[in-house]
Amino acid sequence: MADLETFRGETRAWLDAQCPSTLRGQDAPVAAVWGGRKWQPAHPDQRVWLERCAERGFTAPTWPKEFGGGGLSKDEAKILAQEMRALRLPPPLLGFGLTMIGPTLLQYGTDDQKREHLPPICRGEIRWCQGYSEPGAGSDLAGLQTRAEDCGDHYLLNGSKIWTSDADQADWIFALVRTDPEAKKQEGITFLLLDMETPGVSVSPIQLISGASPFCETYFENAKALKKDVVFKVNAGWTVAKALLGHERTMVAEAFGSGEGSRATLAERARRYLPGAEAAGPLPDATLRDRIVQVEMDTRSFALTMQRSRDAAKAGQQPGPESSIFKVVGTELNQRRQELLMDIAGPQGLGWEGEGFESDELDLTRSWLRSRGNTIEGGTSEIQRNVIAKRVLGLPD
Amino acid sequence: MELILTEDQELIAKTAADFAAERSPVARVRELRDGRDATGFSRDLWKEMADLGWVGIPFAEAHGGADLGLAELALVLEALGRTLAPEPFLSTVLLGGGALAAQGSAEQQEQWLPGVVSGDKLLALAYQGPESRYDLAVTGATARREGDEWVLDGEKIQVLDGHVADALLVSARSSGSEGETEGISLFLVPKDRAGLEIVRQIRVDHRNAAGVRLSGVRVGADEVLGAIDGAGAILEQVVDRATVGLCAEMLGGMQQAFDLTLEHLKSREQFGEVIGTFQALKHRAADIFIEIELARSVVMAAARAADEGASDLRQLVSLAKVRCGDAYVHVTNEGVQMYGGVGMTDEYDIGFYMKRARAAQLTFGDSSHHRDRWAKLGGY
Numbered sequence: 001m002a003d004l005e006t007f008r009g010e011t012r013a014w015l016d017a018q019c020p021s022t023l024r025g026q027d028a029p030v031a032a033v034w035g036g037r038k039w040q041p042a043h044p045d046q047r048v049w050l051e052r053c054a055e056r057g058f059t060a061p062t063w064p065k066e067f068g069g070g071g072l073s074k075d076e077a078k079i080l081a082q083e084m085r086a087l088r089l090p091p092p093l094l095g096f097g098l099t100m101i102g103p104t105l106l107q108y109g110t111d112d113q114k115r116e117h118l119p120p121i122c123r124g125e126i127r128w129c130q131g132y133s134e135p136g137a138g139s140d141l142a143g144l145q146t147r148a149e150d151c152g153d154h155y156l157l158n159g160s161k162i163w164t165s166d167a168d169q170a171d172w173i174f175a176l177v178r179t180d181p182e183a184k185k186q187e188g189i190t191f192l193l194l195d196m197e198t199p200g201v202s203v204s205p206i207q208l209i210s211g212a213s214p215f216c217e218t219y220f221e222n223a224k225a226l227k228k229d230v231v232f233k234v235n236a237g238w239t240v241a242k243a244l245l246g247h248e249r250t251m252v253a254e255a256f257g258s259g260e261g262s263r264a265t266l267a268e269r270a271r272r273y274l275p276g277a278e279a280a281g282p283l284p285d286a287t288l289r290d291r292i293v294q295v296e297m298d299t300r301s302f303a304l305t306m307q308r309s310r311d312a313a314k315a316g317q318q319p320g321p322e323s324s325i326f327k328v329v330g331t332e333l334n335q336r337r338q339e340l341l342m343d344i345a346g347p348q349g350l351g352w353e354g355e356g357f358e359s360d361e362l363d364l365t366r367s368w369l370r371s372r373g374n375t376i377e378g379g380t381s382e383i384q385r386n387v388i389a390k391r392v393l394g395l396p397d
Numbered sequence: 398m399e400l401i402l403t404e405d406q407e408l409i410a411k412t413a414a415d416f417a418a419e420r421s422p423v424a425r426v427r428e429l430r431d432g433r434d435a436t437g438f439s440r441d442l443w444k445e446m447a448d449l450g451w452v453g454i455p456f457a458e459a460h461g462g463a464d465l466g467l468a469e470l471a472l473v474l475e476a477l478g479r480t481l482a483p484e485p486f487l488s489t490v491l492l493g494g495g496a497l498a499a500q501g502s503a504e505q506q507e508q509w510l511p512g513v514v515s516g517d518k519l520l521a522l523a524y525q526g527p528e529s530r531y532d533l534a535v536t537g538a539t540a541r542r543e544g545d546e547w548v549l550d551g552e553k554i555q556v557l558d559g560h561v562a563d564a565l566l567v568s569a570r571s572s573g574s575e576g577e578t579e580g581i582s583l584f585l586v587p588k589d590r591a592g593l594e595i596v597r598q599i600r601v602d603h604r605n606a607a608g609v610r611l612s613g614v615r616v617g618a619d620e621v622l623g624a625i626d627g628a629g630a631i632l633e634q635v636v637d638r639a640t641v642g643l644c645a646e647m648l649g650g651m652q653q654a655f656d657l658t659l660e661h662l663k664s665r666e667q668f669g670e671v672i673g674t675f676q677a678l679k680h681r682a683a684d685i686f687i688e689i690e691l692a693r694s695v696v697m698a699a700a701r702a703a704d705e706g707a708s709d710l711r712q713l714v715s716l717a718k719v720r721c722g723d724a725y726v727h728v729t730n731e732g733v734q735m736y737g738g739v740g741m742t743d744e745y746d747i748g749f750y751m752k753r754a755r756a757a758q759l760t761f762g763d764s765s766h767h768r769d770r771w772a773k774l775g776g777y
């Protein structure tokens with residue numbers, strides 16, 4: 001324990017000294033850092049902060065040092081996250097590399113694959129996207145049709161993916177492709193890595209209801225994939241795919257499980273918007289106050305459940321059935337929070353762009369709209385409930 | 398705080414679960430009800446639980462107790478909650494015993510606690526008057542000084558296990574006015590004291606409670622618990638601890654009600670299939686599962702917060718009560734619905750759980766009371 005406290009002290013001092021002041025406080029850039037070849041920092045200090053953190057292994061704190069991580073224990077990583085929050089520092093780097101393909105390669109990749117891909121992820125040099133869904137294969141993902149034809153030393157890819165988040169910004173894609181059309185649908189799928197600059201790969205952005213266009217349709221026309229870029233075994237991609245979905249769901253849950261983070265609490269926001277609520281004491285709108293309590297209570301319950309799961313994992317126990325609920329609870333909770341934030345803001349929550357609205361109000365509108373996708377992406381809430389009913393409760397098909 | 402069970406705790410949970418299943422099936426609750434049993438629970442079984450060390454879990458070793466925490470007691474209560482065992486843990490151990498352990502003088506503790514721990518003496522806390530609803534600062538009774546003595550008058554309702562308690566701990570207003578935390582005192586009143594009238598009440602959950610009338614009841618200075626006028630905060634602490642215990646019981650009850658419902662979903666056939674194949678029911682079952690998982694986490698957290706004296710204990714107690722109250726009611730309502738017609742019959746156990754869920758939800762503050770408390774503690 002004393003060691004952990006030493007670690008906490010050193011980490012706090014390091015973070016405080018190394019994070020440029022331009023990235024902290026009111027005027028810090030809003031745009032998060034996703035890295036990659038095409039990345040244009042919103043402020044040059046974002047690159048400085050990224051490089052310093054990567055150097056110390058703090059972009060991927062728990063990954064082994066030899067692959068660019070920090071080699072930290074879970075307890076140390078938790079302290080790092082706490083200190084980052086306490087100092088209100090922006091995360092140096094986000095992305096599917098860190099949260100999805102990285103952990104999956106650590107589990108299923110060869111040493112060569114780890115050496116090739118993990119360090120550039122940690123340094124924010126390569127940005128990844130996820131090529132799972134297809135126009136005809138969403139919830140029924142195993143029905144995917146993108147063909148990979150065996151041509152001796154390589155595969156030829158033909159088909160299309162859809163809803164590929166940030167495909168137009170990404171450098172590499174991890175994709176599920178059909179290598180054996182004769183086999184049962186789960187048994188003919190292979191998990192492949194592919195450089196987006198490969199000839200025959202193209203993308204076209206799709207606009208979302210929130211106005212942004214972070215996802216794309218991705219086409220493969222005789223695109224050449226190398227055999228060394230198969231993860232795990234040919235026709236065993238479904239196993240890898242499911243493991244990655246596990247990481248994805250954990251990531252989504254953790255993103256929503258921590259609640260407010262450094263932002264204003266719901267009650268503080270209500271004081272800003274409700275007439276007559278400036279003074280201390282009970283909020284004047286009793287119904288809204290009760291809704292705030294419900295969201296806060298559910299957020300706390302969810303955080304405690306994630307803690308219970310982490311504590312069990314730390315004690316060496318297998319993940320219990322509680323982990324199956326994280327995706328559905330975390331995303332539905334975030335949607336309720338976003339709707340409540342809109343209701344708290346009242347007419348000021350209706351801004352789309354331009355005059356008459358603060359910038360955080362415009363963000364609010366967009367993030368409410370974006371949150372509707374939370375219960376669709378990464379396996380819909382209905383699919384999550386099917387999984388709980390079948391795998392955890394043993395209810396028959 | 399760590400939200401896992403130690404090996405010792407696992408053992409307590411397992412022993413208690415086996416005991417509940419073998420010695421205390423729901424059939425026993427039926428017999429007590431149908432036979433209009435005068436005690437309403439089994440004194441023999443209570444003695445056995447005391448011999449197993451469960452009654453003494455939270456009490457000091459000096460009084461024969463195990464000096465363990467709510468984290469351990471919660472495991473026993475969860476197991477007993479699964480089979481709706483009506484033995485007087487809440488009244489004797491957490492409420493009456495809790496108040497004595499927190500505020501009793503050395504003599505008072507010596508006089509009562511060893512007997513409580515051995516399973517021979519029963520206690521009850523009379524904290525709730527006809528006008529209290531969930532406000533502990535509305536006592537329904539007054540205390541007036543007369544020389545060295547105090548004279549108590551007033552009325553208490555639904556005193557848990559009040560009809561069999563050897564002594565009642567009675568909250569009464571000794572100064573100020575109802576609704577104020579200051580000015581409340583606690584008195585230890587033996588059951589046969591003149592002016593004390595105790596009438597058993599029959600509730601929907603077939604648990605034991607009593608109405609109590611105090612008419613000029615005289616108590617000595619040595620029967621005052623703690624400081625005169627200073628019991629308000631203590632009362633809140635004691636009831637908070639009992640609330641955590643009740644939540645653990647509710648957790649066990651909702652888990653069992655859900656297990657029964659799942660069994661039914663896997664065996665009842667309609668349209669040539671078991672009804673558990675219907676997605677409309679599957680998704681609702683998944684929702685129940687989610688609620689129980691969340692409830693388990695908050696109960697564990699609240700019990701540990703109490704043991705560690707955490708600064709946000711009161712928030713966690715309210716959180717646990719809301720979560721467990723809402724979940725238990727939801728799970729049992731859904732249980733009756735998914736059983737169909739048989740769910741409405743007295744013959745099936747699911748109805749017993751639904752009744753207990755409602756009673757538990759309305760004990761120690763309902764969900765809106767605790768949501769309001771959470772907001773107040775949060776400064777809004």
Ligand SMILES: Cc1cc2nc3c(=O)[nH]c(=O)nc-3n(C[C@H](O)[C@H](O)[C@H](O)COP(=O)(O)OP(=O)(O)OC[C@H]3O[C@@H](n4cnc5c(N)ncnc54)[C@H](O)[C@@H]3O)c2cc1C
Nearest residue numbers: 130131132133138139163164165373376377378379380382
């Ligand atoms: C914001 C966003 C980002 C995304 N990013 C990516 C990405 O980067 N890469 C990627 O590969 N994919 C991505 N997706 C795609 C996502 O994984 C799919 O949208 C999702 O799996 C659902 O598939 P679908 O859209 O085809 O809907 P469908 O499968 O057609 O579902 C339509 C409706 O039917 C319901 N339904 C379907 N089957 C069942 C069933 N068996 N039981 C009950 N209800 C059912 C669904 O729950 C849903 O409500 C993203 C999606 C969104 C919204």
